[in-house]
Amino acid sequence: MWVPPEIRDPVLLHAPTRKSVACFGAVSLSTGRFVRAICAVFNAETFAAFLRQLLRHRRQGKRMVVVLDNARYHHAVLLAPLLRKYRKTLRLLFLPPYSPQLAPIERVWKLTRRLAMHNQYFATLGAVLEAANACFRPWQRPNEVLRRLCCII
DSSP: OOOOTTSOOOOOOOOOOOOOOEEEEEEOTTTOOEEEEEESOOSHHHHHHHHHHHHHTSOTTOOEEEEEOOOGGGGOGGGHHHHHHTTTTEEEEEOOTTOGGGOHHHHHHHHHIIIIITTOOOSSHHHHHHHHHHHHGGGGSOOHHHHHHHOOO
16 A cells, blocks of 8 residues: 555554464374374463373383474473473474474375365365364374374485
């Protein structure tokens, strides 16, 4: 928009039109089983809840290493008691900064977008969630596609 220099720029307010949800996900490299948690926001509380969910899916007697990027909530002080409690069974492995291409879960998100959302119009956020959940449901059982997709060679 063009405004003469002697007039102050008008402030235009727009209604928020973008809606989103947060989705945490992890894949077992031994089986290809996918575990996910959908929540309202990414923060330390929701991440701690996801880690507890992951620990429930851990095989008895096995250690778990979770590969993460360097989001602030992954380093939150709120996680310290949980990490201390499970220090013998859970380890967080952080990737180098600014290297999302190294995160195996990014391959899963890309496959999800291609299978569930590519070249489609969704009128509501609920429709997007339903399409994503339809893609996620078969992955809750062990599966070779995700195992090979996330395997680090």
